[in-house]
Amino acid sequence: MDQLIKEDEANRELLVFALGKEEYGIDILKVQEIRGYDAVTSIANSPSFIKGVINLRGNIVPIVDLRIKFNIGNPTYDQFTVVIILNVAQRTLGIVVDGVSDVMTLAVDQLRSAPEFGSALDTAYILGLGTVDDRMIILVDIEKLMTSADMALVEATAA
Amino acid sequence: MTIDMSQFISVFFDEAAEHLANMESLLLKIDVSAPDPEDLNAIFRAAHSIKGGAATFGFTDLTEVTHVLENLLDRIRKNEIILQPEMVDVFLQSGDVLQAILASHRDHIDLDRAAIASITATLNHLVENQPIAAPANQSALTLIISAGEDFDAVQLNHELSRLGEIEDYEPGDVATPWLYRLKTAFDIQKLIDSLAFVVAPERISIESSADMSQDFGLFLPETEEGAISLDEGYGFFEPLESSTQTASEDDGYGFFEPLPTSANAQIPASAPLQDGEGYGFFQAIKPTTSTAPVATNQPIEMPAPATTRVPNERATDKAVDTSIRVSVEKVDQLLNLVGELVITQSMLAQNALQLDPVLHEKLLSGVAQLERNTRELQESVMSIRMMPISFVFNRYPRLVRDLAAKLGKQVELKMIGDNTELDKGFIEKLSDPLTHLVRNSLDHGIELPDVRTSRNKQAQGTLTLKAFHQGGNIVIEVSDDGAGLSRERILAKAKERGLNVSDSMSDNEVWMLIFEAGFSTASEITDVSGRGVGMDVVRKNIQSMGGRVEIQSMQGIGSTMSIRLPLTLAILDGMSISASDELYIIPLTFIVESLQPKSSEIKTMAGRGNVINVRGEYLPLIALYEIFNLKPKINSFEEGLVIILEAEGQKIALFVDDLLGQHQVVVKNLETNYRRVNGVAGATIMGDGHVAFILDVAALVKMAQHVTPTELTAMAA
Numbered sequence: 086m087d088q089l090i091k092e093d094e095a096n097r098e099l100l101v102f103a104l105g106k107e108e109y110g111i112d113i114l115k116v117q118e119i120r121g122y123d124a125v126t127s128i129a130n131s132p133s134f135i136k137g138v139i140n141l142r143g144n145i146v147p148i149v150d151l152r153i154k155f156n157i158g159n160p161t162y163d164q165f166t167v168v169i170i171l172n173v174a175q176r177t178l179g180i181v182v183d184g185v186s187d188v189m190t191l192a193v194d195q196l197r198s199a200p201e202f203g204s205a206l207d208t209a210y211i212l213g214l215g216t217v218d219d220r221m222i223i224l225v226d227i228e229k230l231m232t233s234a235d236m237a238l239v240e241a242t243a244a
Numbered sequence: 245m246t247i248d249m250s251q252f253i254s255v256f257f258d259e260a261a262e263h264l265a266n267m268e269s270l271l272l273k274i275d276v277s278a279p280d281p282e283d284l285n286a287i288f289r290a291a292h293s294i295k296g297g298a299a300t301f302g303f304t305d306l307t308e309v310t311h312v313l314e315n316l317l318d319r320i321r322k323n324e325i326i327l328q329p330e331m332v333d334v335f336l337q338s339g340d341v342l343q344a345i346l347a348s349h350r351d352h353i354d355l356d357r358a359a360i361a362s363i364t365a366t367l368n369h370l371v372e373n374q375p376i377a378a379p380a381n382q383s384a385l386t387l388i389i390s391a392g393e394d395f396d397a398v399q400l401n402h403e404l405s406r407l408g409e410i411e412d413y414e415p416g417d418v419a420t421p422w423l424y425r426l427k428t429a430f431d432i433q434k435l436i437d438s439l440a441f442v443v444a445p446e447r448i449s450i451e452s453s454a455d456m457s458q459d460f461g462l463f464l465p466e467t468e469e470g471a472i473s474l475d476e477g478y479g480f481f482e483p484l485e486s487s488t489q490t491a492s493e494d495d496g497y498g499f500f501e502p503l504p505t506s507a508n509a510q511i512p513a514s515a516p517l518q519d520g521e522g523y524g525f526f527q528a529i530k531p532t533t534s535t536a537p538v539a540t541n542q543p544i545e546m547p548a549p550a551t552t553r554v555p556n557e558r559a560t561d562k563a564v565d566t567s568i569r570v571s572v573e574k575v576d577q578l579l580n581l582v583g584e585l586v587i588t589q590s591m592l593a594q595n596a597l598q599l600d601p602v603l604h605e606k607l608l609s610g611v612a613q614l615e616r617n618t619r620e621l622q623e624s625v626m627s628i629r630m631m632p633i634s635f636v637f638n639r640y641p642r643l644v645r646d647l648a649a650k651l652g653k654q655v656e657l658k659m660i661g662d663n664t665e666l667d668k669g670f671i672e673k674l675s676d677p678l679t680h681l682v683r684n685s686l687d688h689g690i691e692l693p694d695v696r697t698s699r700n701k702q703a704q705g706t707l708t709l710k711a712f713h714q715g716g717n718i719v720i721e722v723s724d725d726g727a728g729l730s731r732e733r734i735l736a737k738a739k740e741r742g743l744n745v746s747d748s749m750s751d752n753e754v755w756m757l758i759f760e761a762g763f764s765t766a767s768e769i770t771d772v773s774g775r776g777v778g779m780d781v782v783r784k785n786i787q788s789m790g791g792r793v794e795i796q797s798m799q800g801i802g803s804t805m806s807i808r809l810p811l812t813l814a815i816l817d818g819m820s821i822s823a824s825d826e827l828y829i830i831p832l833t834f835i836v837e838s839l840q841p842k843s844s845e846i847k848t849m850a851g852r853g854n855v856i857n858v859r860g861e862y863l864p865l866i867a868l869y870e871i872f873n874l875k876p877k878i879n880s881f882e883e884g885l886v887i888i889l890e891a892e893g894q895k896i897a898l899f900v901d902d903l904l905g906q907h908q909v910v911v912k913n914l915e916t917n918y919r920r921v922n923g924v925a926g927a928t929i930m931g932d933g934h935v936a937f938i939l940d941v942a943a944l945v946k947m948a949q950h951v952t953p954t955e956l957t958a959m960a961a
Contacts, residue, residue: 237919
């Protein structure tokens with residue numbers, strides 16, 4: 086099982102972003118663009134990590150602040166705040182992170198499976214851990230995460 | 245390189261369908277006793293365009309039917325045949341046949357050859373057996389067969405008497421031409437065509453005789469000029485300019501110019517005055533023939549009825565080019581790009597505000613100009629996708645007319661709100677389910693006249709089609725004042741079919757049973773409905789559009805089927821309001837009024853909620869900031885405004901901070917990338933690029949009825 090994940094994830098380009106001191110990597114093919122944080126229109130009665138929606142060239146796109154959701158990092162909003170626009174499950178949505186650091190490819194030997202505890206994320210969404218020099222990069226299945234019930238982004242979770 | 249025709253075929257199908265629809269609506273409103281020539285032309289053009297397209301793609305069956313249809317229409321529009329009421333029926337039927345042929349080609353299903361044969365026969369019958377139109381429409385023509393070889397004069401006589409009435413005849417020989425004067429309703433080309441078997445067409449020339457009493461000798465000089473050949477004659481009928489050239493070979497032409505004033509005196513009845521100064525000009529010539537016989541030969545050649553073709557043909561060209569087809573994606577893309585442009589523009593405008601107006605006068609005026617242009621561009625792009633629902637509704641007068649006649653019922657069709665605009669994508673998908681509902685109402689709903697009178701109803705039933713915006717939806721209702729649904733019968737039927745039902749089911753649940761596949765309560769199967777196909781398809785189609793169907797029915801009173809569709813791309817008129825720091829749009833249709841509340845008018849009820857007294861009526865007063873859990877900006881009611889909203893028969897008073905203005909907004913679906921939000925119907929993008937939510941008034945009313953703020957937050961979580 087672990088082996089399968091590693092092979093699947095290896096040699097794929099990752100976008101690495103930071104939440105607080107932690108570094109996360111997501112499949113770059115899910116990333117549409119990276120932009121600054123614009124004023125959002127907040128949605129009534131929505132969870133606090135859903136900042137609201139923005140107009141992205143005519144599309145209404147919800148913005149989730151992962152820092153608030155996982156309670157890590159520093160939820161400030163200025164001209165340096167980064168929003169990663171993702172395309173997952175035929176939807177477009179944005180995540181607010183503390184910063185985008187890298188695009189990298191991990192080889193199989195740099196990958197480890199995730200232990201059963203640790204980060205703010207449920208390990209179900211963690212594909213593995215990557216090591217680059219001293220850095221540990223948490224590989225996230227962003228699609229699974231974003232469509233999960235916790236994120237309250239899709240209809241099934243509305244009730 | 246071969247051209248892939250298949251890519252054009254779908255366009256042809258679309259266009260043909262459009263032409264047929266157009267033809268049908270024109271036929272339905274035509275006044276048989278006095279048809280509008282423009283309408284006749286339009287109907288003819290529709291048939292003609294279909295024929296042209298069909299021929300291009302090699303659909304011979306389609307070409308054949310349209311050809312006969314076109315012939316008949318052509319003769320009607322030229323007043324050769326008088327339009328009869330039964331013709332309208334035949335035309336409508338042939339429209340149906342054409343539609344069937346189209347469908348069979350499109351979907352590769354079997355053709356109903358018998359229907360084609362029968363309609364072609366009927367049309368042919370009409371073409372052949374119609375009495376030639378009234379003498380008023382006949383024109384007197386002089387047929388000249390140029391001097392030369394002998395021909396079969398008997399045969400010619402026979403042909404001519406078939407086509408019209410020979411009034412006079414002067415035989416010719418090798419040196420002198422044959423002259424026939426006849427009265428006919430056919431046009432010159434038709435005559436030449438018909439005579440082609442007897443005499444070589446090059447030898448035939450035809451002139452309209454201006455004056456029936458004129459001596460034949462008058463036309464003799466003609467022969468010296470040589471009879472105009474067929475080709476030249478044709479050149480005549482084309483642009484007016486060329487005909488004037490042909491005619492102006494000699495000075496005689498200039499000679500007639502000062503005369504037009506005398507013209508009106510003797511316009512022959514045979515020349516329908518249709519258009520143009522040019523035309524009037526030629527008429528002017530006729531009276532002069534008696535005064536200046538020597539010079540008349542050329543102008544007289546102008547066959548009066550034929551010249552009228554010129555304006556007609558021109559009109560055709562114009563009408564054909566008024567629309568183009570574009571793919572929906574391209575329009576969507578355009579819409580989004582323009583949205584971006586608006587945002588960029590307003591960004592520029594905001595930055596420009598900080599500039600010194602004197603130093604940057606030119607830049608600022610440029611920015612102002614840009615703003616105007618952008619807005620206009622945005623408006624026109626937005627309007628591209630929207631179509632009034634009348635595009636769907638317009639097919640029902642025909643359906644109702646035919647069906648009512650077939651079922652022996654009297655039905656009046658009312659259409660309300662047919663200007664409600666909705667996305668073109670919906671328009672196309674709506675027609676099938678709506679047709680089912682209309683047929684259902686007619687067949688099962690509305691009773692036969694004598695049944696109705698025995699139930700103290702008017703013999704004539706009413707079928708109402710209604711479209712309007714409601715909340716985040718467009719609602720299309722098909723209602724009738726007929727018998728209504730029978731709860732007992734539906735339940736009995738459901739039990740019979742082994743469905744899981746009980747007598748304690750609510751009415752609503754019972755009505756929904758009719759959407760089960762294969763379910764029919766009709767006591768007998770008619771050819772209209774009752775086979776149990778339909779309602780399940782209706783529901784499936786509506787659901788595929790993201791909508792739903794609801795039924796309200798009362799036995800003996802009638803039933804209403806409502807289709808609710810989301811507004812995905814509908815444009816609506818909205819009022820923008822502010823509450824705390826947010827801006828919201830309220831669809832204008834729900835707003836009854838807005839007022840500034842006085843504290844004396846506001847009371848509390850059971851310590852729970854507020855009510856407001858509006859001219860004696862107590863309405864629940866809810867604050868938007870409370871419902872949406874926003875930080876209140878205004879603390880007392882007197883500082884803000886109250887908007888009275890009405891939805892689904894319920895009124896509420898909504899407290900907001902301020903009214904900002906009225907906008908036309910494009911409704912964007914929030915669920916594309918997010919999920920449904922209670923109280924929000926959709927979102928829109930404001931001029932400054934910000935997203936504003938559109939309130940779902942129906943939901944707000946419900947929320948106001950039984951939810952306190954704390955329950956609300958619990959609900960949202």
